[in-house]
Amino acid sequence: MLSKLTGLKPLLRYPSQLSYWPGIFLFLGFATVLMVDPAPADPSRLARYVGIYWYLTLLGVVLFGPAWLVKAEAITIMMRAYQQMAILGRTHSRLSVGLSGWQILRKPAPKPTLAVFMLVLLGCGSFDGLNETFWWFGQLGLNPLEFPGRSAVVAQNLIGLIAANVVLLLAFISCLVLGLRISGETETVIIAFCRYAPTLLPIALAYHLAHYLPSFLVEAQYVLKYIYNTLGLGDFYVTTGFFSRPSTVKAIWLIQAGAVVAGHVIAILLAHVLALRAHGTTRQAIIVQIPLAIFMVCYTVFGLWLLASPRGL
Numbered sequence: 001m002l003s004k005l006t007g008l009k010p011l012l013r014y015p016s017q018l019s020y021w022p023g024i025f026l027f028l029g030f031a032t033v034l035m036v037d038p039a040p041a042d043p044s045r046l047a048r049y050v051g052i053y054w055y056l057t058l059l060g061v062v063l064f065g066p067a068w069l070v071k072a073e074a075i076t077i078m079m080r081a082y083q084q085m086a087i088l089g090r091t092h093s094r095l096s097v098g099l100s101g102w103q104i105l106r107k108p109a110p111k112p113t114l115a116v117f118m119l120v121l122l123g124c125g126s127f128d129g130l131n132e133t134f135w136w137f138g139q140l141g142l143n144p145l146e147f148p149g150r151s152a153v154v155a156q157n158l159i160g161l162i163a164a165n166v167v168l169l170l171a172f173i174s175c176l177v178l179g180l181r182i183s184g185e186t187e188t189v190i191i192a193f194c195r196y197a198p199t200l201l202p203i204a205l206a207y208h209l210a211h212y213l214p215s216f217l218v219e220a221q222y223v224l225k226y227i228y229n230t231l232g233l234g235d236f237y238v239t240t241g242f243f244s245r246p247s248t249v250k251a252i253w254l255i256q257a258g259a260v261v262a263g264h265v266i267a268i269l270l271a272h273v274l275a276l277r278a279h280g281t282t283r284q285a286i287i288v289q290i291p292l293a294i295f296m297v298c299y300t301v302f303g304l305w306l307l308a309s310p311r312g313l
Contacts, residue, residue: 010065014072020113022060022072024120026053028165030074031124035131036158038151077117084198085205101266104198105273112190115197119172122200123165125207129306130164131157137312144312172200175291183287185279195278196292199270203299206263210256210307217242217252253307260303268296 033040033049040046060068069076084103089096091106110118130136137144140156150157176192179185221238228236242248271292275285 010063010067012063014064014067018071019111020071020077020117023074023077024113024117026056026072027074027078027117027120027124028161031128031161032158035124035128035161036150036154038149038154077114078121081114081118081121081198081201082205085201099266101202101270104201104270107198109191109194110198112194115194116169118197118200118204119169120165122204122207123168124161125204125211126168126302126306127161127164129207129211131160132311133306133309134312135309136160142312144310147312171295172197175295178291179288182290183279183284185284185288187278195274196271199267199274202263202266202270203260203296203303204263206259207303210259210303213252213256213259214243256307257304260307261300264296264300264303268293271296 030053037045040049057068057073060072064072070080071077084107085100086103087097087100089098089103089106096102109115134144137147140153142148142153173189173193176196177189180187180189180192218238218240221236225236225238228234242252271289272285275289276282279285279288
């Protein structure tokens with residue numbers, strides 16, 4: 001891509017030892033700015049972060065070419081992962097249509113570091129909702145109705161973000177280990193980890209959709225206002241009144257809850273299909289999946305609890 005656009009070739013070969021680790025740490029950095037920085041939306045701070053990331057990406061592309069975008073640029077990795085959830089895709093250069101998640105079943109298992117990235121997507125998305133709940137403020141010893149500001153919880157939120165991802169990784173791996181032991185399977189945990197990690201993408205995507213739906217409903221109006229003003233179509237008034245009406249609040253919550261439940265249902269179906277392929281018989285596939293299925297059900301309850309919990313921000 002770089003050579004076609006500029007006539008230049010990458011200066012270096014991307015080190016295979018790095019794999020997707022740069023993308024993992026850059027995504028964690030992105031999440032840190034979003035959830036930990038005292039003022040992530042401040043124009044000057046935001047411009048500084050965007051500038052640093054832009055120059056880092058440019059430097060990476062110049063040095064390593066497209067490989068940097070595929071394995072190290074966090075947003076590209078995230079969008080390529082979520083692309084597997086699209087109902088439209090290509091099979092042998094032909095347009096194909098299927099239920100959301102069908103492309104995961106057509107692709108080979110990801111590399112271990114890409115599998116870790118997929119879990120980090122879910123871990124960051126989960127903490128993005130958890131760190132706003134009254135429960136989290138209670139753990140920090142703060143009154144959510146008298147919140148002193150984000151600058152007072154920088155260290156706590158950073159520790160919480162890291163802990164959320166570590167706990168998720170350990171819980172997921174533990175379920176896989178337990179499933180393999182009770183089923184008597186001899187395959188390694190790494191193989192199972194890479195096989196089932198993509199099945200968490202529907203849950204991660206559902207969490208992102210549910211968590212940011214209220215913000216989207218407001219911010220999208222500002223986009224429409226800009227379009228109206230640019231095209232001279234008249235005034236467009238931004239409103240948040242639908243957050244004050246029980247009927248619309250209920251509708252928004254039901255959409256959020258529906259997205260979370262649908263994401264978990266798709267995840268369980270994908271995991272079952274992959275287990276059938278790997279273990280041959282339905283009985284063996286079910287036994288292997290028991291701990292993982294319990295994990296996903298518990299995570300469903302956790303996701304619905306996040307939606308229903310009062311928030312302090």
